[in-house]
Amino acid sequence: MLTEREITPRQTRYVTTITNALATRGHATNAELLGDIRSEFPEVSITTVHRVTSRLKARGIIGAAPSAASGAERFDTNPMPHHHFMCGQCGSVCDIPQTNEALKVMHQLKELSGRCAIAGMLTMQGTCLDCARKETT
Ligand SMILES: [Zn+2]
Ligand SMILES: [Zn+2]
Incomplete structure (x- = not known):
């Protein structure tokens, strides 16, 4: 054993x-x-x-x-399960606060998807502030 x-x-x-x-x-x-x-x-x-x-x-x-x-x-x-933001440039992640808006988006996605069951949380893509600043300098 x-x-x-x-x-x-x-x-x-x-x-x-x-x-x-x-x-x-x-x-x-x-x-x-x-x-x-x-x-x-x-x-x-x-x-x-x-x-x-x-x-x-x-x-x-x-x-x-x-x-x-x-x-x-x-x-x-x-x-605990929660949504994330991930920077497409440096790959850093941060939490998206569980606001009513974020929960509403999740709820709407569930309704829209209809035939599929959403199991995971959202990962939003974009550019973080640090990388955005580097781009402008
Ligand atoms: Zn970044
Ligand atoms: Zn997290």
């Missing part, structure tokens, strides 16, 4: 640090999280980060955000 490997105090510290790093960013890939914690834990590998984020996601502590442009899995500090 498979049992979860024993969790050492060191691993508990990884979990805490990775959870905090994700909370600071809001959304991040394993590679970004690894970069964030490298100064504190130089010995941590991408495999360890992957194991921690997979486990946190399976437990519903963190959620999934739209994948990065590279196709890399991206995690969300907020495990």
Whole structure:
């Protein structure tokens, strides 16, 4: 029978640090999280980060955000389903507030679609403010 490997105090510290790093960013890939914690834990590998984020996601502590442009899995500090905006230039994502308007759009889409069941949340595409500023300079 498979049992979860024993969790050492060191691993508990990884979990805490990775959870905090994700909370600071809001959304991040394993590679970004690894970069964030490298100064504190130089010995941590991408495999360890992957194991921690997979486990946190399976437990519903963190959620999934739209994948990065590279196709890399991206995690969300907020495990509840919500809409995202994704920049087509730099690939950054941010949350779209769950305003009445956003919920109304979702409701209308559900009615319009008729024959198909919408399961996922929306990902709006566009250009973020940072990239828009770069374009004008
Ligand atoms: Zn951008
Ligand atoms: Zn999000």
